[in-house]
Amino acid sequence: MAQSPMMQQYHEAKQAAGDALLLFRMGDFYELFHEDAKTAARILGLSLTSRDKSENPIPMAGFPHHQLDGYLAKIISSGLRAAVCDQVEDARQAKGLVKRDITRIVSRGTVTDDALLDPHTSNFLLAISPGPDECGLAWIDISTGRFEAAVVPAEKLGDEVARVAPVEILISEAANDLPVEWTEGRMLTTRPAWAFGRESATASLSKHFGTQTLEGFGFGDQDGPALQAAGAVLDYLVETQKSSLGHLDRLLPYRVGSRLEIDVATRRSLEITQTLRDGRREGSLLGVIDRTVTSMGARLIGDWLANPLTDVASISARLDCVEEFFTETALCNDVREGLRSIYDVARLLARVTAGRASPRDLSFVARTLRCLPKVKAKLAGRQASRLQQLESRIDLCADIRSKLETALEDDCPLTTSEGGYIRSGFHEGLDEQRELMKGGKQWMAEYQAQAIEQSGIPSIKVGFNKVFGYYLEVTHAHREKVPAEFIRKQTLKNAERYITPELKQYEEKVLAAEEKAQDFEYAIFVELRELVAEAASRLYSTAEALAELDALASLAELARSRNYVRPKVVDEPVLEILEGRHPVLDITEAEGTFVPNSVCFGGKSQLPSPDATFLLITGPNMAGKSTYIRQVALIALMGQIGSFVPASEATIGVSDRIFARVGASDDLARGQSTFMVEMTETARILNTATERSLVILDEIGRGTSTYDGLSIAWAVVEHLHEVIGCRTLFATHYHELTELEETLVGVANRNVAVKEWEGQVVFLHQIVAGAADKSYGIHVAQLAGVPKEVNERAKEILIQLEAAHHETDHSTSASRMRVDTQNHSPGRRPLQMTLFETTDHPLLDTIRAVDLNSATPLEIQQLVSQWQAQLSNETAGQGKPR
Numbered sequence: 001m002a003q004s005p006m007m008q009q010y011h012e013a014k015q016a017a018g019d020a021l022l023l024f025r026m027g028d029f030y031e032l033f034h035e036d037a038k039t040a041a042r043i044l045g046l047s048l049t050s051r052d053k054s055e056n057p058i059p060m061a062g063f064p065h066h067q068l069d070g071y072l073a074k075i076i077s078s079g080l081r082a083a084v085c086d087q088v089e090d091a092r093q094a095k096g097l098v099k100r101d102i103t104r105i106v107s108r109g110t111v112t113d114d115a116l117l118d119p120h121t122s123n124f125l126l127a128i129s130p131g132p133d134e135c136g137l138a139w140i141d142i143s144t145g146r147f148e149a150a151v152v153p154a155e156k157l158g159d160e161v162a163r164v165a166p167v168e169i170l171i172s173e174a175a176n177d178l179p180v181e182w183t184e185g186r187m188l189t190t191r192p193a194w195a196f197g198r199e200s201a202t203a204s205l206s207k208h209f210g211t212q213t214l215e216g217f218g219f220g221d222q223d224g225p226a227l228q229a230a231g232a233v234l235d236y237l238v239e240t241q242k243s244s245l246g247h248l249d250r251l252l253p254y255r256v257g258s259r260l261e262i263d264v265a266t267r268r269s270l271e272i273t274q275t276l277r278d279g280r281r282e283g284s285l286l287g288v289i290d291r292t293v294t295s296m297g298a299r300l301i302g303d304w305l306a307n308p309l310t311d312v313a314s315i316s317a318r319l320d321c322v323e324e325f326f327t328e329t330a331l332c333n334d335v336r337e338g339l340r341s342i343y344d345v346a347r348l349l350a351r352v353t354a355g356r357a358s359p360r361d362l363s364f365v366a367r368t369l370r371c372l373p374k375v376k377a378k379l380a381g382r383q384a385s386r387l388q389q390l391e392s393r394i395d396l397c398a399d400i401r402s403k404l405e406t407a408l409e410d411d412c413p414l415t416t417s418e419g420g421y422i423r424s425g426f427h428e429g430l431d432e433q434r435e436l437m438k439g440g441k442q443w444m445a446e447y448q449a450q451a452i453e454q455s456g457i458p459s460i461k462v463g464f465n466k467v468f469g470y471y472l473e474v475t476h477a478h479r480e481k482v483p484a485e486f487i488r489k490q491t492l493k494n495a496e497r498y499i500t501p502e503l504k505q506y507e508e509k510v511l512a513a514e515e516k517a518q519d520f521e522y523a524i525f526v527e528l529r530e531l532v533a534e535a536a537s538r539l540y541s542t543a544e545a546l547a548e549l550d551a552l553a554s555l556a557e558l559a560r561s562r563n564y565v566r567p568k569v570v571d572e573p574v575l576e577i578l579e580g581r582h583p584v585l586d587i588t589e590a591e592g593t594f595v596p597n598s599v600c601f602g603g604k605s606q607l608p609s610p611d612a613t614f615l616l617i618t619g620p621n622m623a624g625k626s627t628y629i630r631q632v633a634l635i636a637l638m639g640q641i642g643s644f645v646p647a648s649e650a651t652i653g654v655s656d657r658i659f660a661r662v663g664a665s666d667d668l669a670r671g672q673s674t675f676m677v678e679m680t681e682t683a684r685i686l687n688t689a690t691e692r693s694l695v696i697l698d699e700i701g702r703g704t705s706t707y708d709g710l711s712i713a714w715a716v717v718e719h720l721h722e723v724i725g726c727r728t729l730f731a732t733h734y735h736e737l738t739e740l741e742e743t744l745v746g747v748a749n750r751n752v753a754v755k756e757w758e759g760q761v762v763f764l765h766q767i768v769a770g771a772a773d774k775s776y777g778i779h780v781a782q783l784a785g786v787p788k789e790v791n792e793r794a795k796e797i798l799i800q801l802e803a804a805h806h807e808t809d810h811s812t813s814a815s816r817m818r819v820d821t822q823n824h825s826p827g828r829r830p831l832q833m834t835l836f837e838t839t840d841h842p843l844l845d846t847i848r849a850v851d852l853n854s855a856t857p858l859e860i861q862q863l864v865s866q867w868q869a870q871l872s873n874e875t876a877g878q879g880k881p882r
Contacts, residue, residue, distance in 0.1 A: 005097050007033075007051075007058075010085075013102055017083035020105050021075060023068070024085045030071075031062035043078045044071055069115035072106055076116065079187055081107040105240035108187045109168030112143045112350050119295035119344060120281070121302060122146070125236070126166035127229040128157070129196050130175050136225025138233045138251075139164045144299075144346040145247040145540065147233075149219075149226035150254035158182055160256070162264040163306055165273070170232055172196045181264070185279075191232055198224055201231020205251065208234055218253040226253070247353035247536055260308035260640050261657040265681045269660040270633055271584070272305055285634055288587045289643065291557045293336050295344045296543060297550025304551065308640035310654055315569045318552065318642025320384040323566055325556030326644065331378060332560075336553050338375040343368045345543035353533045359412035359421035362528055365539075366404035372396050372542070375549070387552075393545040395538045400531060407528055422521045430520040436513035443506055444470065457481050463497075470507040471497045552642075559644035562586065567639040567650035573692050574602040574653040575636060575727055581646040582631040583638060595624075595765040596647075599632050601727045612748035614721050617731045617767070618738060619752030620776035622783070624765040625731040626662055628752070629696040632729055633658055636694055655694040655727075659685045662698040675703030679712075686719055693726040699733065710734045721746055738771035843867055 023030040037059040041048040050057035075082045089099035109125025129136035138149040168187040275283045292298045325332040343364040351357040379391035412421040448462040457478040486498035579596035639652035701709030751772035753764040761779040
């Protein structure tokens, strides 16, 4: 059966849309057909109907055009893409069927509309160009224009994906599948292999940026994989955006190692930007330290936490700014108050340059420019050099502001079709048409009064609709009084509608004036939009400066409200934190309930063992071991983003990497048990940590048998101390490890203080010198609600096990260690101990003394009988376990 022209147009668009759901504009609705309609009905909750009632009806579903943003959000959140097919021709000028075309393809990584974005989080699209040894990465937030690329070692690819945290990943269809943990919760889009080609990528990038090479951006021959990935990103955006990408005016090289490296497990364990349990921002480190007042500042704080600095000079420059805001409260408050009125310029400019800005977007640019003079004035004469630089980068753009404020109404509509966004008096031609419109409407009122007077029909009304234009409406009760010049056009239930030649003549004048006024307004709007687009680079630089000001002032406000101190940041691998507090719990717990604790690696404090590089922390569960070691890592991380820290004093030696192995979980997707995950992450630390790293480990070896686990934990301690020599906090329940303080010079014991009183255990949450004597696990079980009879039985078994341990004396004390002090070199470490040597039974000495050559068979039989009797008596004396 032949298709209608409309459906032929639909199928052509659907072929171009590929796997994306095609949203086909028909009048005031977006419609979906065939399988797209069935999918939309399922995921969007739309009613499934059909286009015709023939033998093969076409499934159909749709929604009103003004609800597009809401439905787009649902489509991309379900992991699908949507192709928006709009009318691209004025219906008034169309000859026959109105022309339609795909105006954009929307996926998670390509959205630019505020309604589809989290204002506080960057929205990265990431492309991966994999290789055996090195991989190319490129990532872009198209909503702001931030575009970066890097070459990374293949073994660090997962860490870099976690650092960027993209919402969508592009990969070649020829590449192998990515590990599921990299793509979980993210959209994975395959692209043709040629999109990652070296020559085509370089050519398309150079053409886009208008350069012959990319050396001016800092890329060289060694960056080929990075440029391949960047070319794939650009190709995808050209295909999906269908509009200008002018706001992508630079590609920045990212060098691995230029920032503090944090692997996937550490980001998860420390809950830096999202919580471990539910992936929420609230409750994470980012959630509690972000005091920004703009969306741009909030995104920048998140970026700083994801990419802490390693250069002492850069860290100190930020700290200088924070300190100046911290000490000058009035300055900080004034700057923050001025920034509150700033709109998200970065995302506004992306829509402007793409040609998708609304009149309201331009008015927000104008309002932002109106706020800049006060903010810039507050920065004049600042002491911190970075604040001086930021002040100089704020371009007031007075010419742009003047034009926008003069042209635009204070309150502009969301769409140009609504009209009324250009001020009266700005454009003479527009004013003339508006006057004509106003006069025409006044004439209509006068004409209605005249018709009533001449006809004697008091209820005559003048109305308007799109079908007949202006008309006179007369109720049936007065039908006999209708003058002969009235021409009937429509019959209603209770009235008739008429037109007159005079009415139609004025209608044409009024409608023509409205149309001309709309054309004038839109032309002015386009001119203003292009004016802002031409100034995009100036405005982007200003936006970046405003975001940084907001982030710095936010850190100062946090420090002032929480009584933080400025850390001393140095290059030496030291770490000294006095009376430190966990930055999250210090805020989320009741005021004054958190117990501060100190740590010292190579510092000058009066703490015990100030020269220690390895702290071995023992103590009961729930007492605060994990909290303490995470606290140290988070404070160090905060110092490296240029933040004040929750402590009374702090000296932070810059780390190149922070590793955290805390908690336990299965990875069923990869078929790995809790212990396998633990060992994999531990191996990663042992293979990649350096002397400048900071390592925190919690309960290594607890996922297997006691002897296996203790052996592994012991060997890990030795390796970290003897081979790597990094600053380490190691929390454990293996009390045997505390003996290492006597033989490893950098190891110092710490324990969490506990008070026993009237059979109860009180956790003091205080870290003190020395080793814990027991773990109080049964007390914790009681607190958790384990039945009383189970706890009582556990106490009985514990007493028996401890007695057996003392009788056999399986001690690992220093006096029983077998130490080899010879041939000690980095490649050959001393054997610290034989962990589990057995104790000889007394009968063995008797057996060894027997002379088998001189004993008769009868004598040997009697001896064996005696030994059996002795063993039977010992077994009976020990009793049988219940």
